[in-house]
Amino acid sequence: MIQADDFILPNGFKCIYAFEGSNPIVCLQLIVKTGSVCETVSNLGYSHMIEHLVFKHTQSYHDNQLSDLITYKGGFINAYTEYDTTCYYILIPKENLTLGINILSELAYKAVFTKNSLVNEKDIIIEELKQYANEPESAFIDWIQSVTFTHNPLKNPVLGNEKTILSATVNKLSNFYKTNYQPANAYLVVTGVFKLYNLRKQVTRCFSDWHNMIDTITSEKYDHIEKHGFRLFSLKRINRGEYLAFTVPELQESHPHNYVQTIITKAFAAGNQSRLYKRLVQHDKTALSIKLYSISGVNPGITVIQVIPVSADVVPDIIYSIYDEWQNLVAEPFTTNEIELVKKELIYTWYYDFEYIESISGNLASEEISNGYNQLYSFPDSISAITENDINTCLNQYWRTDYIAIFHQGESSLPGTIAKNITKLYNQWPIYPLNNLHSSFKSVPTDLCSTFVSGKSARKNLRDFDSVILDCGMQLLMRKVIGKPVCGVSLSTITSQLTESLENIGLNYLTSNLLLFGTAKHDYDQIQKICLSEGFNLKVSHSLETTSLKGKCLTFRLGELLNLTAEILSQPIFPARYLKFIKSHIYDSLRKEKASPFNNAYNSWNRFFLGRNTNLNKPFGNMSQTKARSILEINDWFATYYAPDNFKMAITGDFDFDRAADTCNNIFSSKHQNGSKPFHQPFYQLNQQRGKSVKTNSDQSNLILGAFSSPAEDIKGNTAFFILSQILGGELSSRFFSILREQYGYAYQTGFDFTSMQGLGFWYAYAICDKKDQKHARDTILEILSDIRKNGVTMHELESAKNYLKGMHRFDMESLSWQAGSLSLLCALGFDYEYFLARESRIDSVTREDIMEIMSRWFDPADIRIYQEI
Secondary structure, eight states: OOOEEEEEOTTSOEEEEEEOOSSSEEEEEEEESOSGGGOOGGGTTHHHHHHHHTTTOBSSOOTTHHHHHHHHTTOEEEEEEOSSOEEEEEEEEGGGHHHHHHHHHHHHHOBOOOHHHHHHHHHHHHHHHHHHHHSHHHHHHHHHHHHHOSSSGGGSOTTOOHHHHHHOOHHHHHHHHHHHOOGGGEEEEEEESOOHHHHHHHHHHHHTTOOOSSSOOOOOOOOSOOOOOOEEEEEEOTTSOOEEEEEEEEOOTTSTTHHHHHHHHHHHHSSTTSHHIIIIIIISOOEEEEEEEEEOSSSOEEEEEEEEESSGGGHHHHHHHHHHHHHHHHHSOOOHHHHHHHHHHHHHHHHHGGGOHHHHHHHHHHHHHHTOGGGGGGHHHHHHTOOHHHHHHHHHHHSSGGGOEEEEEESSOOOHHHHHHHHHHHHTOOOOOOOOOOSOOOOOOSOTTTTOOOOOOOSOOSSSEEEEEOTTSOEEEEEEOTTOSEEEEEEEESOSGGGOOGGGTTHHHHHHHHGGGBBSSOBHHHHHHHHHHHTOOOEEEEOSSOEEEEEEEEGGGHHHHHHHHHHHHHSBOOOHHHHHHHHHHHHHHHHHHHHSHHHHHHHHHHHHHHOSSOSSSOSSOOHHHHHHOOHHHHHHHHHHHOOGGGOEEEEEESOOHHHHHHHHHHHSOSSOOOOOOOOOOOOOOOOSOOEEEEOOSSSEEEEEEEEEOOOTTOHHHHHHHHHHHHHHHSSTTSHIIIIIIIISOOEEEEEEEEEEETTEEEEEEEEEEEGGGHHHHHHHHHHHHHHHHHHOOOHHHHHHHHHHHHHHHHHHTTOHHHHHHHHHHHHHTTOOHHHHHTHHHHHHHOOHHHHHHHHHHHOOGGGOEEEEEO
16 A cells, blocks of 8 residues: 655645655645635635636746646646635656646745736636536535525635625735745645655755745634524526435534544435435436535535436425435434445545545545545545444434525426425424444455455566457457556447437447346346445446446456456346436436537537537437337347457456456357447538527627548547647647637637547537627637648647647556556557557657648638637
């Protein structure tokens, strides 16, 4: 297990570090203990505003130079503000550790605020506020936060509000910065590859001159949970969708029963094995999904249990069902099995977090502010030790009507009579002592990795790689990655939405997702229990050209994961009742896309560009197409295209190659099955009209434009497009970001992306901006494209993009799941292992002339299709 340690400078600045040497990278996180809970009515949003402003100018770097420099060195820099903290983080190749530490010190105490940068950033933050308000789900959660708390500083919005943002001045922000950004109020977390003596030297050099301005910094602490009695809120919002939520207390992270409350909440409402999911989604079929949000931290707060109703009509039924299930906790307390499944899930998740240095940094940083970073290592023991008495205590103390609130947002508010009945019912909630819990909970073993054994293959492997053809005709690729306790597994086929005809759009999406809902040996509920109990992470994913079944497990569970994967792929039963469930999720996704301004705008651009009858957009069809699909069609599709020899399988990790190959030969059918070979048939109808303008009632405009691009077989052109995407719309140093956002303030969010397949590709650029700036944003994007088409990119831009993409490739390689998925997907598309290894060399080979060539070919103004909201 990766162990952390620390050292502290004389000024009180603490550096926590943990060495992890599997990849030549390092993650640095500077944590400043200031967030929305530290603010008052007059300076709401200042922590977030300063997080934006410090990137503009520091003593050594002006005009966002530090962001550009990090990108040029192959790194990634960003920041975020939370309730209790502001975090600045850098992911960078290990050889640039010194640069990363130096830049974080510039942000920590050498920022320079100017009037010009403040004026520009105010506009950008206001646009950010609008974007959050225009997204139905985020607006719903913000509303809950705003009305839940009375005295608790968690009521403060992280982004602030328009009034405090507009009234902020350079002096006010400078004073806030100097007061809160002090060495005793901050710490640094470093994970990855480094030499300790060099780390100490650089941290001392960069942070020793940082002085504390005052002796102590205090933020408002609110140590008890607000008790208001039962409350019911119902809000009418047109065209925003139906949302329902109820809130329960969430204890502060340092509270001894914090983990107990987490287990109760998860057992009650999180995941497919929870009480509420089984009642609302599986039994009553009144809800499509349940999701949890945390509004808590150093201060106690709430857990928001959000339920998506299938329709507005069932909202009262859901509320009554929630009441029933709450009451059932008295008559039917959690069983040993229910609690043990949640415990195992939490412990497995904890182990998986050690796969990535960014996760390790984040977890160390989070523990430091609440309990001290060393508490991270006691997590499995703490979870395992939770007893029935602990569960009993928390249920009696916190799961009471005094603390409960219900929130509804929809096309119409709840009728008065129903609201009164609900309020009366919940206010009559009896409080019983919960002394009749089932038998004592077992202690979950915390040494889940104790049987981890690194096997050595007897095969002659090419660079720790081997490829074999199984008896069933499936190709198996195996890659050795030493030093991580995780294995990644992926099976990919080119059967995808491009295999479908106009008549059966969405059939592959339904077939592939229904694989996980039952086999000849195990029903859906049993599969879910196996995954939770064994720590398996199984999912189906789709790209335009492929469908993949992906999994992850701790290495010593690899055999069990392979067995389950083979069972799912070879013995599915496609239960009709779950087909209805998946269809309902598609309907909900379509409704959400329509309610989300940007997603709706992108789909509108796609239809305008390629026509309504195309398979180049979503993997599923519209509501009528989805509704038409049947179980008979799904069985036929599976029988036609899902034979083993149509799949490529990849396993990555520290495992025995021979044993894995023998296992796969045994568990997949030994008979070679010749399935129909999938082929791709993209269909679309190019719109001859160049532009479309749509009037909306929104206070923001979504601008999207694009055209065709290089097909997948043009490897040089595709790689050049990959680099161009970074130059135009990548991170903080891209042209779109630096010009549209930073220079002119036209857009809060910008980007550029492209999609390619055999024979076809297309690109699109976008900007989310204020309506008054929409024309300026459109013209500026076109000017940028025209300039590159005429003059090309600079050598600095080219080298910076190359370095960045190569650096990000190192971070991708941290994930065993990503490696397995990439190998199986590339092999399915006809690329070999050497192609997988040669990613960086392909990037290095691209020249300015290659960029000019694709600009000349694919960026003709006459070919660009523009969708804009006015």
